[in-house]
Amino acid sequence: MNAKNAHSSSFRDPSGYVFIEDGDIKRVVNPVYFKQYQALKESGFYCELFKNEILIPHKELSNTDKEIIIKAEKIPFVTYPYEWSFNMYKEAALLTLKLQKYSLEHGFSLKDASAFNITFYKGKAIFMDTLSFDFYIDNSPWRAYKQFITHFFGPLLLAHYHGANQLKLLSNFIDGIPVKMLSSMLPFKTKLNPLLYTNIHLLAKLEDKHNEDYKGETKEATLSKKGQLNIIESLYSYIKNLELKEKSEWGNYYNKTNYTDDAFIKKSRIINSWVNTISPKSLIDIGGNDGTFVRKLDRAIETALVCDIDNNAVDFNHKTMKMNKEQYMLPLVLDVLNPSAAIGLNNSERDSFLNRIKAFAPDVTLALAVIHHMSLSGNVPFSQSAKFFGSFSKYLIIEFPKRSDSWVQRLLNNKVDFRDYFEFYNIENFKKCYLEYFNILDEVSIFDSHRVLFLMEKKC
Amino acid sequence: MISLYFDPGLGAMIIQTIIAAVAGVILFSKNLMHKIKLFLGISKANKDDVFDDIEIKDSDIENNNSSER
Numbered sequence: 001m002n003a004k005n006a007h008s009s010s011f012r013d014p015s016g017y018v019f020i021e022d023g024d025i026k027r028v029v030n031p032v033y034f035k036q037y038q039a040l041k042e043s044g045f046y047c048e049l050f051k052n053e054i055l056i057p058h059k060e061l062s063n064t065d066k067e068i069i070i071k072a073e074k075i076p077f078v079t080y081p082y083e084w085s086f087n088m089y090k091e092a093a094l095l096t097l098k099l100q101k102y103s104l105e106h107g108f109s110l111k112d113a114s115a116f117n118i119t120f121y122k123g124k125a126i127f128m129d130t131l132s133f134d135f136y137i138d139n140s141p142w143r144a145y146k147q148f149i150t151h152f153f154g155p156l157l158l159a160h161y162h163g164a165n166q167l168k169l170l171s172n173f174i175d176g177i178p179v180k181m182l183s184s185m186l187p188f189k190t191k192l193n194p195l196l197y198t199n200i201h202l203l204a205k206l207e208d209k210h211n212e213d214y215k216g217e218t219k220e221a222t223l224s225k226k227g228q229l230n231i232i233e234s235l236y237s238y239i240k241n242l243e244l245k246e247k248s249e250w251g252n253y254y255n256k257t258n259y260t261d262d263a264f265i266k267k268s269r270i271i272n273s274w275v276n277t278i279s280p281k282s283l284i285d286i287g288g289n290d291g292t293f294v295r296k297l298d299r300a301i302e303t304a305l306v307c308d309i310d311n312n313a314v315d316f317n318h319k320t321m322k323m324n325k326e327q328y329m330l331p332l333v334l335d336v337l338n339p340s341a342a343i344g345l346n347n348s349e350r351d352s353f354l355n356r357i358k359a360f361a362p363d364v365t366l367a368l369a370v371i372h373h374m375s376l377s378g379n380v381p382f383s384q385s386a387k388f389f390g391s392f393s394k395y396l397i398i399e400f401p402k403r404s405d406s407w408v409q410r411l412l413n414n415k416v417d418f419r420d421y422f423e424f425y426n427i428e429n430f431k432k433c434y435l436e437y438f439n440i441l442d443e444v445s446i447f448d449s450h451r452v453l454f455l456m457e458k459k460c
Numbered sequence: 461m462i463s464l465y466f467d468p469g470l471g472a473m474i475i476q477t478i479i480a481a482v483a484g485v486i487l488f489s490k491n492l493m494h495k496i497k498l499f500l501g502i503s504k505a506n507k508d509d510v511f512d513d514i515e516i517k518d519s520d521i522e523n524n525n526s527s528e529r
Contacts, residue, residue, distance in 0.1 A: 048516070048518060091510075102516045141472075145472050149472075194486065195482065198479045198482045199479060207472070227476070227481070227484070230480050230484045230487055231479050236514045
């Protein structure tokens with residue numbers, strides 16, 4: 001296989017590989033997959049998936065008997081499963097099941113059910129792996145079933161019983177959470193539920209048994225199509241009803257700050273006027289909570305990444321996005337102090353958040369009500385946070401809560417005897433450090449609050 | 461024999477028959493409950509549905525799809 005510049009994550013599937021050329025995402029289809037590819041194309045299966053916005057559309061560029069090259073529609077920013085909120089994860093799981101059912105009904109079957117096959121695009125979860133389909137062999141079990149459990153069902157269950165942070169486990173267990181681990185982590189009562197017992201606990205028991213007995217014999221198992229559809233439908237219906245139990249402290253965020261409604265509107269107005277002068281196509285809102293400010297912008301943005309550390313806020317954003325059918329919005333769970341690292345083979349299989357955001361190069365970065373948390377809760381000096389924002393921002397709109405602000409006071413009080421260490425936290429130091437990386441274009445105090453808005457431009 | 465590039469887990473393949481059987485029972489009873497509820501006039505109001513159901517709509521496919529992309 002002559003992998004001309006294959007993408008660092010595209011090496012496992014002998015059917016083909018992805019490579020990037022001139023900024024386009026292209027895929028090589030190898031002869032071993034030609035039959036499937038032709039069938040998927042000629043039966044109109046691909047077309048239907050494009051029409052329903054289930055699979056990322058592609059164009060065929062060239063077709064020889066050595067290889068077929070296709071070009072996929074470019075996704076501006078790929079989010080990875082460990083960056084999704086609970087409901088986003090749920091949507092991805094349901095999409096996989098939906099797709100498998102549809103494939104079965106048309107004579108195909110998904111070869112794999114990896115969570116990395118999916119990302120979010122134009123307001124929905126979308127399947128990216130064009131070569132993931134194989135012919136359905138009558139009465140064969142679903143080969144990707146276990147992967148579905150370890151990549152999707154397991155993490156969702158863990159999140160249900162132990163909180164949304166469990167979803168981050170997938171960054172360490174890059175090929176899904178082992179079934180034995182799932183079985184041991186889920187509470188005892190899950191053994192009493194027949195669906196959970198069979199899909200997790202029994203599976204774990206059998207895995208064990210077969211690992212020991214392995215003599216290199218392959219036993220062929222059979223499963224009727226109806227049987228497989230039953231599994232898929234029962235999982236679909238169970239996952240659809242899965243919810244998180246926890247509430248978050250950010251729930252009523254906009255009531256807890258010391259804004260009057262007037263101050264809120266003024267902040268929005270100032271930001272709006274700045275954004276209108278910049279006319280950005282792309283934007284990232286760090287600490288964007290549920291997307292309120294981005295939605296208040298007059299200007300239509302093409303892609304807006306709205307990040308927050310709180311799963312519930314991102315979930316709420318996701319729900320609003322789906323109800324309004326917004327295409328520009330991309331919610332994302334992000335801890336600014338620990339963004340996703342590069343992982344996998346050669347630590348380049350799944351790229352780090354920072355590399356992805358640098359490549360995305362957002363026109364505007366919003367950092368509203370975030371810097372006091374970074375500096376006071378995170379103990380990050382201004383010089384470091386300035387460097388962080390400087391690494392990817394072109395224009396930065398940042399809100400600085402002064403020492404007199406109620407949130408800042410609360411955070412300082414939490415420091416107790418260490419309080420004096422935070423003498424550095426004041427607006428003069430802030431400006432001095434940020435001027436190392438940015439030019440300050442404008443500075444406005446928000447009326448009736450102790451906060452100041454800055455418009456900055458990255459120095460060349 | 462189809463070549464796979466990952467190990468699907470022997471146990472997972474074999475166990476699917478059992479899971480399918482259990483799933484069948486679950487779906488049957490769910491269906492039954494739903495029908496009984498409909499009959500008795502008690503059905504849960506549909507909360508705002510963020511997630512749709514499992515069907516993908518199959519539009520009528522005309523025969524000229526290969527060049528059109």
